[in-house]
Amino acid sequence: MADLEKGFQEWKENKLDKTVNNYGERKDEFKTGSNRPVKALYSPLDLEDIDYLDDINFPGQFPYTRGVYPTMYRSRLWTMRQYAGFGTAKETNERFRYLLDHGQTGLSVAFDLPTQIGYDSDHEMSKGEVGRVGVAIDTLADMETLFDQIPLDKVSTSMTINAPASVLLAMYIAVAEKQGVEKEKLSGTIQNDILKEYIARGTYIFPPEPSLRLITDIFEYCSQELPSWNTISISGYHIREAGSDAVQELAFTIADGIEYVESALSIGMDVDSFAPRLSFFFNGQMDFLEEVAKFRAARRLWAEIMKERFGAEKAKSCMLRFHTQTAGAALTAQQPQNNIVRVAIQALAAVLGGTQSLHTNSFDEALGLPTEEAAKIALRTQHIIAEESGVADTIDPLAGSYYIESMTDKLVDEAREYLDEIEELGGMAEAIKAGYVQREIQESAYQEQKAVESGEKVVVGVNKYKEDSKEIGDILKVDPNLEKDQCQQLAEIRSDRDSDKTEKHLKDIRNAAINDENLMYPILDAVRDYVSIGEICQVLREEFGEYEAKIF
Amino acid sequence: MKIDVDKILAGDEKTVAKAISLVENSRGEAFDLLRELYLKTNLAYLLGVTGPPGGGKSTLVEKIVSRWVDSGEKVAVIAIDPSSEFSGGALLGDRIRMGKIATHPDVFIRSMATRGYLGGLNPAIFDTVLVLSAAGYERIVIETVGVGQNEIDIVSLADTTLVVTVPEAGDEIQSFKAGLMEAGDLFVLNKSDHATAHKMELILKQMIDLARSDDSGWKIPLIKTIATEEDGIGDLIEEIAAHKNYLEVSNLELDNKKKVMKNHLxxxxxxxxxxxxxxxxxxxxxxxxxxxxxxxxxxxxxxxxxxxxxxxxxxx
Amino acid sequence: MSENIKVLIAKPGLDGHDRGAKVIARGLKEAGMEVVYTGLRQTTEQIVRAAVQEDVDVIGLSILSGAHSHLFPEIMKKLKDNGKDDVLVIAGGIIPDDDHAELKDLGIKGIFKPGTPINEIVEFIHQELDVA
Structure with a gap:
């Protein structure tokens, strides 16, 4: 090391500094996408504090920095999972089948906002929102249509649903029952991550305590009934979209994870009974190398926490498996075709970061809902990375890069500092209630905006290489009659079903809510008889109250 | 701009709102209006609410206002946030915290910035109280964040001053302006289910005893609440009523009004x-x-x- | 310095993406404006009532869910019904070009896409309100 140190100093003084002094550099300061300083050069000197076996190790071995599986993409590529959903269940079903026919390997359902907030399509608050940002689901009938001709034992399905996750999961199980598929064979994920809704995404319903209880009900139910289901997708994605930097994304996501584990432990569950089914969801942003390091740091950090803090014994409890979506916030409305390139770079980072599944955004999403054509290019981007680039043929190929390893290590350290701070505030739920997390994110978002406006941070087509705006072609339009039709269909279902049964189901749900019984069972019974999501959530609203955001 | 005084007296929201803007922005023009209103108006009962940030003041105000309107009162809230010293701008974030009362027909909420007034209190605040009183709001809450001199000035307008603290505010309490402790007629310890609440209660009691050792006959109460769960709100409403009553029977109401008017002049x-x-x-x-x-x-x-x-x- | 310009930043509908709304609120404050932020899930009634009571000069509506074509006409109508149509209304978020003409016909003066610099919005407000 001493020789190296000497060699480095000589190089720096005789070569680097001289050249810089004579010719300067492009910028006064080089920084990552998250404002961390970047040196001109990284070398083995930056890795002195890193122990290969303790901190990096081989793939499939603790702390899983290089990947959770021993073979990674050599045995199986990541799941290409495009988030889709709009309009009616029938239209979305057609889009799903189109995507499966074109080589997609998993489904990802986007629900409309009324569904995500537990309102039926005919609720006053739903006006204008039905079928807009996803598919409208009121009752089991919509769910049956959504998965028509899609064998649920053959696909894995991810559902972006949080506050009313129990209801949608129950509907999915009920559809499987009708298809004759056994519960053990169901695989997929519900997002079910309420904490980030308070922080970043805004589709909460209930206050934190009952929300956490709904989540642990799901943990408990699935540990007994749905062994292959990912019970939660702890999401940094939206935290990043809300404006956080990479470290905050990492730290706040892991802090959310810690809170969920604590909640499950507090109802007496054994850590190894649920931890293997926890999954994560990260954002793929523009700073390619920082993002790769972030994914690797996340795996190491979670593994260390599960082992050291929670005493997890099963290897699987320590493995951070994650989905990635490319950054919506990085898409520009200006020169939208440039987004195809952005998405490719972000997706490549996710793959080199060892993601288990990936959604690539369509280039037209800053303008409206994606067209079929744009969605196809997004999917093909993944195919090109998988089949042409060669990056999937060896495991974690960027490992050993002085820069990547040093940054991975730094990101772990910086995230830990945040975790300590959150711990001092009494954990993540308390830190959110106090507005700490929201303020940190808002500050980063504002600083980023200022950096873009000053030109310090370049966004091609927005603050450099600008052109007069050009109209781009089609944007997907939602049928204006959809809301009316959906409401009418719901009215028919309401009049056709047995109203005594509906009343009884709602009473059972209320009782379970009051008596702290696992809500999954009465909810499943209710959805089988076409009780709607709005009706179920209304009962829960009455028992649990509603969360009102008061932080600014 | 011509403001129709009759419309203000009839409580027309839009006219009231315009009148307040006039009072804030065009002082000279506003005086004609204020002259006319003053002679026709009894000033409303004014509750001042202050305390360190993060104490749940707005939630508490929401609960108080909601109880008052339920018992048939018309209530206005003036929510005051500081102006930025650099830009002069302000973020007025209290409306977001007022929840459901914001849509109640008998509630009027107005956000105001302090506008960094040279020489202390912005006289527009008193004049806004006058406009709202004229419009038939029988009770007005002035809410302000912080524990500095500006807040003391603002709550000094009030008939009853409520100081809201929370268990976590330990260090901040120690740095309270003495004036704020003296201004407080009622103290609230919100989030009183917090682990350190008991300790905070003792500190507060001691500070209250030290702060005001007058022989006025009003014993300053410390009310424990958990605003988010409605805990202690009933007690608080009763204590506020008791203070209002005390002011009336002890003739201090008049003293207070004299003091406020002297300051306003x-x-x-x-x-x-x-x-x-x-x-x-x-x-x-x-x-x-x-x-x-x-x-x-x-x-x-x-x-x-x-x-x-x-x-x-x-x-x- | 934008002396005494008062702005209401509102998020109508169910959309929970408030990054843009908050960044704009802060940016306008730093440009010297007094900004009232109403938070998420505001009904059209809540927005209009806030605009009336606060007597704002500008309303900024932020929406990314696509529900603008339903919610904006309702807001504009209620502003008119409440005699508050003297206010400058601007909008931002994900609003397809195809919808701009229709929204401008309603009286929404400015529609800003993602990536618009705050300065541009500040200048637009100054221009429309005719202040230096």
Missing amino acids: IHLLEEGLRNKYIEPLLKDKDFDHSVDEVIERKKDPYTQVSEWLSDFGEGV
């Missing part, structure tokens, strides 16, 4: 003097020159000011 006088004399002076290019002269010790500040004052005298 001083503020108006200061405002008038500033607009008439000081502002033109500041805009004058000679002003900077005079500063330079003082800096360069060509002149001392005392002589300079007495020269200005004698110029003013000639102007009168």
Whole structure:
């Protein structure tokens, strides 16, 4: 090391500094996408504090920095999972089948906002929102249509649903029952991550305590009934979209994870009974190398926490498996075709970061809902990375890069500092209630905006290489009659079903809510008889109250 | 802008809102209106609410207001946030915290910025109270964040002053302006289910005893609440009513009104003097020159000011 | 310095993406404006009532869910019904070009896409309100 140190100093003084002094550099300061300083050069000197076996190790071995599986993409590529959903269940079903026919390997359902907030399509608050940002689901009938001709034992399905996750999961199980598929064979994920809704995404319903209880009900139910289901997708994605930097994304996501584990432990569950089914969801942003390091740091950090803090014994409890979506916030409305390139770079980072599944955004999403054509290019981007680039043929190929390893290590350290701070505030739920997390994110978002406006941070087509705006072609339009039709269909279902049964189901749900019984069972019974999501959530609203955001 | 006084007296929201803007932005024009309103109006009962940030003041205000309107009162809330010293702008974030009462027909919420008034309290705040009183709001809550001099000035307008604290605010309590402790007629310890609440309660009780050792007969209560769960709100409403009643029977109400009016007269006088004399002076290019002269010790500040004052005298 | 310009930043509908709304609120404050932020899930009634009571000069509507074509006409109508149509209304978020003409016909003066610099919005407000 001493020789190296000497060699480095000589190089720096005789070569680097001289050249810089004579010719300067492009910028006064080089920084990552998250404002961390970047040196001109990284070398083995930056890795002195890193122990290969303790901190990096081989793939499939603790702390899983290089990947959770021993073979990674050599045995199986990541799941290409495009988030889709709009309009009616029938239209979305057609889009799903189109995507499966074109080589997609998993489904990802986007629900409309009324569904995500537990309102039926005919609720006053739903006006204008039905079928807009996803598919409208009121009752089991919509769910049956959504998965028509899609064998649920053959696909894995991810559902972006949080506050009313129990209801949608129950509907999915009920559809499987009708298809004759056994519960053990169901695989997929519900997002079910309420904490980030308070922080970043805004589709909460209930206050934190009952929300956490709904989540642990799901943990408990699935540990007994749905062994292959990912019970939660702890999401940094939206935290990043809300404006956080990479470290905050990492730290706040892991802090959310810690809170969920604590909640499950507090109802007496054994850590190894649920931890293997926890999954994560990260954002793929523009700073390619920082993002790769972030994914690797996340795996190491979670593994260390599960082992050291929670005493997890099963290897699987320590493995951070994650989905990635490319950054919506990085898409520009200006020169939208440039987004195809952005998405490719972000997706490549996710793959080199060892993601288990990936959604690539369509280039037209800053303008409206994606067209079929744009969605196809997004999917093909993944195919090109998988089949042409060669990056999937060896495991974690960027490992050993002085820069990547040093940054991975730094990101772990910086995230830990945040975790300590959150711990001092009494954990993540308390830190959110106090507005700490929201303020940190808002500050980063504002600083980023200022950096873009000053030109310090370049966004091609927005603050450099600008052109007069050009109209781009089609944007997907939602049928204006959809809301009316959906409401009418719901009215028919309401009049056709047995109203005594509906009343009884709602009473059972209320009782379970009051008596702290696992809500999954009465909810499943209710959805089988076409009780709607709005009706179920209304009962829960009455028992649990509603969360009102008061932080600014 | 012409404001229809009858519409204000009839409580027309839009006219009331416009009148407040006039009071805030066009002082000179507003005086005609205020003159007319003052003689026709009894000032509403005014509750001041202050305390460190993060104490749940707005939630508490929401609960108080909601109880009052339920019992048939018309209530207005003036939510005051600080203006930025640098830009003069302000983020008025309290409306977001008022929840469901914001849509109640008998509730009027107005957000105001302090506008960094030279010489203390912005007289527009008192005048806003006057407009709202004229519009038939029988109770007005002035809410302000913080524990500094500005907040003391604002709550000094109130008949009853409520100081809201939370267990976590330990360090901040120690740094409370003594004036705030003296101004408080009621203290609330919110989030009283918190682990350190008991300790905080003891500290507060001690501070309350020290702060006001008068023989007025009003024993300052410390009310424990958990605003988010409605805990203790009933007690708080009763204590506020008790203080209001106490003011009435002890004739202190009148004393208080005299004190408030004396201050308001001083503020108006200061405002008038500033607009008439000081502002033109500041805009004058000679002003900077005079500063330079003082800096360069060509002149001392005392002589300079007495020269200005004698110029003013000639102007009168 | 934008002396005494008062702005209401509102998020109508169910959309929970408030990054843009908050960044704009802060940016306008730093440009010297007094900004009232109403938070998420505001009904059209809540927005209009806030605009009336606060007597704002500008309303900024932020929406990314696509529900603008339903919610904006309702807001504009209620502003008119409440005699508050003297206010400058601007909008931002994900609003397809195809919809701009229709929204401008309603009286929404400015529609800003993602990536618009705050300065541009500040200048637009100054221009429309005719202040220097």
